[in-house]
Amino acid sequence: RPVPVVAIDGPSASGKGTVAARVAEALGYHYLDSGSLYRLVALAAMRAGIALDDERALATLAAALPAHFEAERVFLEGEDVSDAIRTEEASVGASKVAVMPAVRAALLDRQRDYRRAPGLVAEGRDMGSVVFPDAGTKVFLTAGVEARARRRYKQLMEKGMAANMESLLKDLQDRDARDAARAVAPLQKLPDAALLDTTELGVEQAVGFVLGRVRS
């Protein structure tokens, strides 16, 4: 039998990262935060002086990304960039490099490598549509844009990072529009995905919903 996959897709700051990590922990599964790969490509490109519209150079970078994950931290060439990939600049950069088919293709195998026994919880935009179309559980996790902007604001504050509510809201709307409108692997709710709107839901309830889908 194939290794089971729980695919959780949804817009920025919908809470899918937190929920996916908790579901993975509850099930004892591996966990893939696919957005961090696009963030790493953007950060590495900015550092190397590669333009965020140079598709060939970006794909080459993505194919040989000198990054690794260790105990919930992310490293780029040995440097801990866990906070650096979460800045608004890296977020916006990620959504720009993510529109390029060659960049997405270069990251495919790397993502599929995470599918190992006993199972995988993968979160992003195209987990259920492109990367793991045969996933046994697919959830589209969303929330209203203002609730998402408030959550991101709180997250940044807790990390002691600078944040401005108005620009966060605008960045989220721009990113959502870019993610949904792109030709390749756009953010979409698939017909076979369960819809989970967390605008009024706590993390516990959202985790419970996903676990319920996995077990049913």
Ligand code: C5P
């Ligand atoms: O999920 P997160 O906000 O960290 O993702 C950052 C950006 O990476 C998204 O705005 C999106 O453009 C891109 N992304 C993607 N496909 C994924 C995960 C993230 O295009 N599976």
